[in-house]
Amino acid sequence: MLTKVKAAIARYGMLDDGCDVICGLSGGADSVSLVHALHTLGYRVRAVHVNHMIRGAEAQSDCDFAKDFCLRLGIPFEAYEVDVPKRSRELGIGLEECGRQVRYEIFERLSSEYGCKIATAHTLSDSAETVLFNIARGSSVSGLRGIPPVRGDIVRPLILASREDVEGYCAANGLCYVTDSTNSDTAYTRNMIRKEIVPRFRGINTSFLSAVARLSECAASDDEYLGTLAADFLRDNREEGGWRIERLRELADPIKRRAINMIAGGCDSRHIDLISELIDNGSGAVEIDGERRAVIYRGMLSVGGKNTGIPEWSRELREGRISLPDSRELLCEIVRIGDLKTQENYDNLLFTEVVDYDIISERLQNGDTALLRNRRQGDRFSPAGRKITKQVRRLFVESGIPADRRSVPVMIELGGELVWLEGFGAAQGFAVGKSTQRVLVLRMYKGDEAS
Numbered sequence: 001m002l003t004k005v006k007a008a009i010a011r012y013g014m015l016d017d018g019c020d021v022i023c024g025l026s027g028g029a030d031s032v033s034l035v036h037a038l039h040t041l042g043y044r045v046r047a048v049h050v051n052h053m054i055r056g057a058e059a060q061s062d063c064d065f066a067k068d069f070c071l072r073l074g075i076p077f078e079a080y081e082v083d084v085p086k087r088s089r090e091l092g093i094g095l096e097e098c099g100r101q102v103r104y105e106i107f108e109r110l111s112s113e114y115g116c117k118i119a120t121a122h123t124l125s126d127s128a129e130t131v132l133f134n135i136a137r138g139s140s141v142s143g144l145r146g147i148p149p150v151r152g153d154i155v156r157p158l159i160l161a162s163r164e165d166v167e168g169y170c171a172a173n174g175l176c177y178v179t180d181s182t183n184s185d186t187a188y189t190r191n192m193i194r195k196e197i198v199p200r201f202r203g204i205n206t207s208f209l210s211a212v213a214r215l216s217e218c219a220a221s222d223d224e225y226l227g228t229l230a231a232d233f234l235r236d237n238r239e240e241g242g243w244r245i246e247r248l249r250e251l252a253d254p255i256k257r258r259a260i261n262m263i264a265g266g267c268d269s270r271h272i273d274l275i276s277e278l279i280d281n282g283s284g285a286v287e288i289d290g291e292r293r294a295v296i297y298r299g300m301l302s303v304g305g306k307n308t309g310i311p312e313w314s315r316e317l318r319e320g321r322i323s324l325p326d327s328r329e330l331l332c333e334i335v336r337i338g339d340l341k342t343q344e345n346y347d348n349l350l351f352t353e354v355v356d357y358d359i360i361s362e363r364l365q366n367g368d369t370a371l372l373r374n375r376r377q378g379d380r381f382s383p384a385g386r387k388i389t390k391q392v393r394r395l396f397v398e399s400g401i402p403a404d405r406r407s408v409p410v411m412i413e414l415g416g417e418l419v420w421l422e423g424f425g426a427a428q429g430f431a432v433g434k435s436t437q438r439v440l441v442l443r444m445y446k447g448d449e450a451s
Contacts, residue, residue, distance in 0.1 A: 001169040004160040005037050014155035020044045020116035021155075022107060025070070025077075027062040027178040030121035032069065033166045034158055036175055038119060039073055046076045046114065050106055052084040052099045055180070062178045069176075080106055096190070104154075111153050122147045122156045125163040128212040129193045132201075136189075140257075140269060141226075144219035146212070162209055230258035241405070242302030245279045264288055264303050275301070285400050295400050298423075304405060314373035317412060322372060326408060330372065331443040337436055355426045356433065357440040360414060368415030374407045381411075381418045384431035395424065410444075 009015050021038060025031045025047040039045045049066040051059050063079050070077035088098035107118045127146035134143030149159045158166065170177060201208045233255065237247050243263065248256060260275045261267060267275075267288050274286045275294045278301070285295040294303045313325050322330045334357050364370060379392040396406045401423075409422040419430040422444065426432070432439055 001033065001158075001161050001165045002037055002040065004165065005157045006041065008149060008157050008160045009155075012149040012155070012159075014150060014157060015043060015117060015119075018042050018044065020046065020114060021119050022046050022048055022110050022114065022116060023119045024103060024107060024121060025049050025066045026121075026180070027066040027069070028121075028180060029166050029170050029177040030123055030126075030158060030163070032175050032177040033169045034119060034121040035070070035075070036073070036173060037169070038157065039075060045073075046078070046110075046116075048107065048110060049077070049079045050099075050103050051079065051081045052095075052102065053081055054084060054095065054099075062180070065176075065178050078110070082106075108153070117153045117155050119155050119157055121158055123158045123161050123163055123166060124209050124213060125194075125198070127159060127216060128209050129190060129198060131212050131216060132193050132197055133190060136193075138269065141219050141254075142223050144215055145223060146216040148220075160213075226254050227258050230255045230262060234259055234262055239300065241298070242300040245282060245296060245299055245301055248279050248301060263301065264294060265292065267292075283400060297400050297405070302405070312374060312376060312407075314371045314413075317370035317372050324372075324410065325374075329445045330410060331441075331445065333441045333443075335439055335441050337432070337439055353420065353422075353425050353442045354432055354439040355412070355420050355430050355442070356436045357438040358436055359430055360419070360440060361438070363414055371413045372410055373413055374410065379411070379418060381421050381424065382428040383421075383424050384426045384428050387428070392418070392421065395421075399423070 015021060015038075021043050023031070023035045023038060023045050025035050026049065035045055035047055047066065047070045049063050051063050053059065055062075067077050067079065082102045084095060084099045084102055087102065088095050091098060093101075107120075111118050131144055131146045137143070147156060147159065149156050161169075169175070198208070205211055230251075233247075233251065234243065237243055243259075248259065251259060256276065256279075257272050260272050260279075264271065264275065271286060271288050271294075278284045278286060278294065278296050281296075282299070283296050285293055287293050288303070292303055294301065315322055315324075317332065319332050319334055322332060324330060360370060375392055375396075380389055381392050381395060382389040383395075392411075393406065396409070401409070411418050411422065412420040417427070419427045420442070421427070
């Protein structure tokens with residue numbers, strides 16, 4: 001087994017010769033052989049044991065065994081207790097997943113404290129079982145990668161060794177180990193895969209573990225390549241407000257799905273499918289979780305959170321270019337209605353809207369103040385021609401504007417009344433009519449286009 005450990009370390013660049021390394025030590029055959037092998041190979045090992053407080057006296061006995069084992073080898077040992085059943089109830093997750101989270105929280109904290117890598121005792125057998133588990137859950141190609149040999153500062157030196165290799169190593173070196181009584185309980189999915197499913201596959205192919213390892217390597221290579229293509233696309237096509245859906249539609253499905261997952265910041269296949277449907281439909285929104293929402297707005301896909309973090313702001317409405325806090329510029333021009341149709345077309349124009357300036361001018365003469373500003377709590381607006389008055393927030397929600405962009409649209413307030421709203425146009429009573437002589441033309445530019 002030492003040969004396979006050295007091969008894994010060299011192939012994946014896991015550890016420098018003789019470096020410090022933290023090893024998770026449960027007391028089972030895998031972790032015992034890992035600690036012993038790395039110690040034998042000259043690495044400065046520090047062992048860490050985590051008692052999940054699930055098995056009472058048996059768990060304490062395992063901790064005592066691990067401590068004595070390290071004492072005999074002369075290596076540092078640290079033990080931690082965490083009430084995993086309590087925490088799993090608080091978090092609403094299973095015991096297995098909660099225990100894994102707890103262990104890695106402790107390992108990563110110690111890794112940062114001691115400035116060294118973390119070695120866990122995952123084997124080739126564990127990786128194959130993970131692949132089968134992921135297949136059963138309906139995984140994508142990424143789930144076929146199994147357990148990665150290296151993930152950040154976490155390394156798996158036993159990843160080329162089977163469980164039989166581990167048990168043979170313990171026997172050859174006279175190493176005792178403990179057996180977790182829960183390992184025989186097939187009510188746990190992974191135990192059922194280990195004890196019932198894997199033996200059936202090995203009955204079909206005695207080299208089943210090696211076959212899964214080859215599958216995982218191919219899947220990892222393909223997944224990384226497609227992921228790189230998706231990341232390159234997102235980097236090269238990012239615009240203010242997100243990514244254009246017509247460009248996303250052009251992507252091959254394997255790249256598009258990965259791009260969606262990256263835009264979303266990680267989500268399951270169901271949400272990827274739902275967001276893909278939004279792209280095909282050209283509108284709508286999908287709640288990813290309590291904090292994230294994917295939205296298509298004005299042909300752009302974006303994912304935002306609940307909080308905008310954008311402070312309130314206001315500017316005096318005047319003719320000319322007005323700089324906005326989000327680096328855009330609004331060009332305000334007073335134009336006679338007869339001249340409007342002969343206006344020069346502006347390059348890089350995002351959109352144009354007009355308001356009856358005769359009414360604004362009259363109100364200004366009567367002492368009202370005109371401001372450009374962003375949204376305030378309780379704002380209400382009456383879009384021209386719709387004969388409705390709604391909260392601005394409700395209009396934004398119905399139009400699919402992401403939560404994190406609802407303080408971005410600009411509006412004109414005249415004497416405390418909203419008379420124009422970016423994206424919605426003039427308010428009722430301020431739209432251009434037959435008697436209008438002058439109009440206020442509003443043209444919005446990106447910051448780098450407002451020259």
